[in-house]
Amino acid sequence: MNYSVSLLSTINPLFFAALALVGLLLGKAIYTYKAYHDLRGKAIREIVLGSLVLIFIIAAFIVLPVLAGITVNENNLSLRLPSGLTYETIPKEDILSATVINLDEHPEYAIKSKVVGAEIRHYREGIFNLENGIEATAFYDDNTVLLVQTTNRTLLLGPDHFADFVKNFGDQLISVEP
Structure with a gap:
């Protein structure tokens, strides 16, 4: 999807x-x-x-x-983030955890600075440094995101139709913690 x-x-x-x-x-x-x-x-x-x-x-x-976009299927998660220079497919086996968070309630995951990407109002797409010092790949337009930990990176994902995205992610890849 x-x-x-x-x-x-x-x-x-x-x-x-x-x-x-x-x-x-x-x-x-x-x-x-x-x-x-x-x-x-x-x-x-x-x-x-x-x-x-x-x-x-x-x-x-x-x-x-x-x-820009995200594709979720039963074996992998694909990211297409052109201004963030990110075109990659993450195998299901590399996904460690997924949690829905609100960035207002978890300021440690807020964007501190941009490495490469686009920031337009609330829209974030690319690679960013977070307040907690971690470098993360982000693609969202709202304060509620899916925090995905993989073997080699942190992802903040929040596309349109977020509830459907989270359900599909949980059904296809790994269960999502609320």
Whole structure:
């Protein structure tokens, strides 16, 4: 079963502010290109740069969250976290424990700093250092997550349809402690 985080939960005011700013700069560059023939070279550079920034914004806020996800089946857990540079499959045998926790009640598992990944509002995807000093792979958009301990890493997972995810995880891989 595939699980992801809704695109609507990752879009925030920063996305719209950046989009408006790039739109304004591109509009100015296009106006300069049309109105001032002697400044066309500068306008072309601004259009190219603005287009590249627009592509980056769309990739960071829309494409990466759509590509990210978790697949649970009876033999393994697969993670696809493009901005966290994580594409791996964890065999069932490597999963040691799974517990549902609320990050507000367990501040030792809160994010301290980002190693590599994306943070947009409550959305976290990638590899992060936790308050307790552990490096963990995270993919969640809420304060309630499934804390999974494996032989070589800690996972904080909280995709959409969390209750179904936890049930499926418990049925397919290892029983989940409440």
